Amino acid sequence: MYQYTEFDRQFIRARAAQHRDQLERNLAGTLSDDDFRPLRLQNGWYIQRYAPMLRVAVPYGELASRQMRVLARIAREYDHPSKEVFDKAIGTQATWGTTHLPVGYGHFTTRQNVQFNWIPLDKSADVMDLLATVDMHGIQTSGNCIRNITSDELAGVAPDEIADPRPFAEIMRQWSTLHPEFAFLPRKFKIAITGATADRAATYWHDVGLHLIKNAAGELGFKVLVGGGMGRTPITGTTIREFLPWNQIMNYLEAVVRVYNRWGRRDNLYKARIKILVKAEGQRYIDEVEAEYQDIITRDGAPHTITQAELDRVTACFVPPALNLNAPARNVQVPAERQSDYARWLKQNVAAHKNPALRAVTLSYKRLGQAPGDADADQLDTAADLADEFSAGELRVTHDQNLLLPWVREQDLPALWVAASHAGLARSNVRLLTDMIACPGGDFCALANARSIPVAAAITERYQDMDELHDLGEIDLHISGCINSCGHHHSGHIGILGVDKDGKEWYQVSLGGSDGSPLSGPAVPGKVVGPSFGAGEIPGVIEALLDTFRTTRQDRETFIDTVRRIGFDTFKSAANSARLSDKHEDLHTLPKTDGYAKDAQEA
């Protein structure tokens, strides 16, 4: 992992002090709520429906166990609302059927960050100080700026890797952190980077997607994509550079973002992302970026060129940990009656590694009773313990809202399975139906049109049979509570989107989307099957789709391949056949909360 220098540490402490100064001025009435909002957002502090949310940055998803323990401590000591706040929240949510709101927990996001939902804002400065003790912060996890850079969960360990993206992600993290020119862009700006052949970072769905590649001469560089994004206009990224030498990436990104800062629309929130600019201007945008890049090189003297010394310095932080590969395995046996469970876990949750003696193991946070990606304080501590015992103290937050242990010795797999099973984290459902992506939805988010968590829970409950799940095979099910698309419904093989009709919660179902991974094929948004459904109909719709799949699939064909082979219309009919005759007049009405949509709009 990247090792913080004294410069890096004082920088994070200064940032925490800056937040404290702003908070104190806000509480004293000398910094208005409206002026404070964009500032606190750039430290990860939102106000949601009932309470603040903190989004902690996890650069490219990489976490040390000591950092995870501080996240656990924040969950345990700070993630608790006052009685007044909680009573209002549960009382209001109860009017549309939510009977339980968890407190004291963290939530893993699709952009590899960690969120907390209940920390009182007046404690926020203390939390930032605590995070700074383990080199953590919330810098640019929200607001209209360059966000946390995400990467392949298998970065540095994947067998199909051309080059490790983490040193570049770290150098770009530093470049983008408190960049003076790009703090108030037209809209948020998300960068994803991969160094592998397979795209596990949804790069085509980002404002900038970067692929480390080698050219014919064997030189390392980037393929650069610009203008991908979800929201109400899903667009996949356009390749604007087939090959850019690795040391030029920041000079080039300066040009990409500067032209966006100048030209991006600021008159309409929904047309402000760079995807709209790239779509509207096409080649003219690309030409302007290339001209600006040439000016940066020739007129400015290419100031942001990465030196070999700097790449070497940062790369040295990412050497594989020293593990004793020959030490005997821990003396733990998988019980005979659990061998088939273990075999399934090996198949779904254990991935091949660059080092043949090692494996990358996913801990599943998709289970009954907790929302996708949620972990309470004890479960966060348990993850830290597992990382220390089995993975050189390192974890990754995955794009699919799980945790991954990247340095597991092959001979330790039985012991890890037993330990993870005891912790409830060894469910062998990685990439299966119940390994769904879901946003926090209308139980927490002020922008949501509908709840996500109850829909996720209903599907999880219906599909508990592991024989059935494994028989269905790998399926991406993605659920968003609104068109902001935090639950990535556009890229799901099955996508579910919460929509507001007459103030009530409804769900649109789409089919055939792809995140760009080998399982899913080239990145593409799914197609909507028809008018939206009531929440009660959704499990039936999923069942109808999967029944159609089962009766039409060939051999072990995947759901997405069957949809593409048979065609959208057959599945569309199946989904629509699951409509109930009930007119849904008793559907819950979305309780409106006042005030904070402005926060969510900058989400």
Add this chain to the structure above:
Amino acid sequence: MKLLSASDASTTESGAHTLVVANTEDPRGLQLAGVQRIDLHFPKFTDGRAYSQAFYLRRRLGFAGEIRATGDVLIDQLVQMARQGFSVAVLRADQNLDFAQRQFDRYQGFYQGDAVTTEPVFKREVAQGARA
């Protein structure tokens, strides 16, 4: 960076040598001969276009005169304005000058190159021998 209150600014003259530039303009098209002061405008502090304009003027075009920030100018943006080449800021009427100075004292340095300190920290530190 020189800070002016709104009332101070109203008494300073802006004459023939001052250009007032909207944040939608490309400053690279301006005639800068004889110009001593350029006012760049922030209609809202969250509209960041003038930061790119200042970069072009100070760094790309080498404009050596005064670059003045006007409009919705808050003390929380002063440091980044200074880094982009603004030399004078006219604070919004409700801003407290006493709180402004500590914004400049907080950070020992920044990572990336900007319009004033043009090189990123990794090049500066190597030059100073600070980084092994």
